[in-house]
Amino acid sequence: MKTVFVTVGTTRFDELIESITSPVNVQVLKDRGYERLVLQVGQGSLLPAADSCPHISLEAYRFKGSIADDIEQADLVISHAGAGSCLETLGAGKPLLVVVNDTLMDNHQLELARQLHMDSHLLYCTCRTLTETLRTMDLSVLRPFSPGQPKLFASFLDRALGLS
Amino acid sequence: WTNMALLAAVVVVVLLLLLVFIRLYLVFKAGRNDPFRGKDSFTIVIVAGSAGGHTSEILRLAGSLSSSFCPRYYVVADTDRMSEEKISTFENSRGEPKHQFTICRIPRSREVRQAWSSSVISTFTSFCSSVPLMFTIRPDVVLCNGPGTCLPLCVAALLLGLLGLKKVVLVYVESVCRVQTLSLTGRILYRLSDYFFVQWPSLRDKYPKSIFLGRIV
Numbered sequence: 001m002k003t004v005f006v007t008v009g010t011t012r013f014d015e016l017i018e019s020i021t022s023p024v025n026v027q028v029l030k031d032r033g034y035e036r037l038v039l040q041v042g043q044g045s046l047l048p049a050a051d052s053c054p055h056i057s058l059e060a061y062r063f064k065g066s067i068a069d070d071i072e073q074a075d076l077v078i079s080h081a082g083a084g085s086c087l088e089t090l091g092a093g094k095p096l097l098v099v100v101n102d103t104l105m106d107n108h109q110l111e112l113a114r115q116l117h118m119d120s121h122l123l124y125c126t127c128r129t130l131t132e133t134l135r136t137m138d139l140s141v142l143r144p145f146s147p148g149q150p151k152l153f154a155s156f157l158d159r160a161l162g163l164s
Numbered sequence: 165w166t167n168m169a170l171l172a173a174v175v176v177v178v179l180l181l182l183l184v185f186i187r188l189y190l191v192f193k194a195g196r197n198d199p200f201r202g203k204d205s206f207t208i209v210i211v212a213g214s215a216g217g218h219t220s221e222i223l224r225l226a227g228s229l230s231s232s233f234c235p236r237y238y239v240v241a242d243t244d245r246m247s248e249e250k251i252s253t254f255e256n257s258r259g260e261p262k263h264q265f266t267i268c269r270i271p272r273s274r275e276v277r278q279a280w281s282s283s284v285i286s287t288f289t290s291f292c293s294s295v296p297l298m299f300t301i302r303p304d305v306v307l308c309n310g311p312g313t314c315l316p317l318c319v320a321a322l323l324l325g326l327l328g329l330k331k332v333v334l335v336y337v338e339s340v341c342r343v344q345t346l347s348l349t350g351r352i353l354y355r356l357s358d359y360f361f362v363q364w365p366s367l368r369d370k371y372p373k374s375i376f377l378g379r380i381v
Binding site for chain 1: 202203204206217220224225227228229230232304305333335337339340341342343344345347359361363364375377378379380381
């Protein structure tokens with residue numbers, strides 16, 4: 001079953017939860033072949049019930065020890081701009097749509113999401129443009145995200161300290 | 165007579181300052197040379213100490229270090245159970261014959277969104293426990309990546325050098341989240357660290373002393 005996983009990390013982002021479960025967006029998701037929606041809503045005030053969205057299978061929870069399994073089972077991840085969520089999703093090789101919370105000002109975490117968007121590793125929109133983005137997005141333009149190279153760091157340090 | 169006393173006082177102060185400067189010069193000059201020639205193992209302090217992405221990032225770096233970096237001391241903020249678990253899981257999965265690591269706790273220097281004034285006090289508290297910790301461990305290397313806890317620890321490590329007790333190499337790796345601007349800790353430690361790593365080209369261009377090897381976490 002094609003699954004969308006929505007995650008807001010440790011924050012709250014009711015606007016995204018409300019938008020993604022709205023009839024129009026659920027319809028767009030269905031049109032694109034997604035049949036299951038899993039929501040991680042964090043500290044938000046909305047925790048949609050399983051039967052609140054007809055036509056799509058829905059699960060919602062606040063927190064889990066690890067969201068790795070939900071990412072693994074997803075065919076598309078929709079996330080807030082948090083660095084942790086973005087890196088975990090890209091590290092798992094899943095297509096990622098970041099929805100920026102434009103009510104948060106001067107959030108330095110946006111830096112990373114913006115850069116990753118410029119490098120074509122993720123798609124990027126706001127709640128206002130979510131419907132349009134879901135309708136027109138082309139996931140095939142996304143470039144795979146190569147893992148970081150801690151070995152380069154380790155060998156630099158070895159050389160700097162005189163270890164061969 | 166009072167003039168003489170004043171003059172004597174001034175001379176003493178000037179001499180003391182001169183001594184301090186000579187000391188500083190010698191310490192930093194010694195730092196430029198190779199203090200570790202012929203050494204084959206390095207005691208390392210790894211500063212974790214924040215439940216967020218910092219701990220995951222620092223463990224990725226710690227995991228890549230050669231086995232010459234031992235023993236390893238991890239410092240976490242005392243309120244941070246999550247990092248402690250992550251570190252134990254990580255270290256136990258290395259599959260080394262005996263445990264070469266220790267977890268140390270110090271009071272947290274700054275909570276997220278804590279007010280500036282009260283964070284000065286808590287940073288001082290955490291500095292007070294950083295000094296005895298650093299003076300006991302006397303590490304060769306301190307590796308950190310920006311949680312509030314790392315500033316007092318780095319200052320304590322520098323103090324070891326200033327007192328001529330031990331030259332500690334400070335290695336700072338700015339978080340991969342920082343693309344355009346350095347974190348507050350990063351801005352301070354840019355001046356004080358021996359090796360300062362950034363993970364995006366835009367930061368390398370702004371900070372010429374920084375080292376850029378691409379993404380390393």
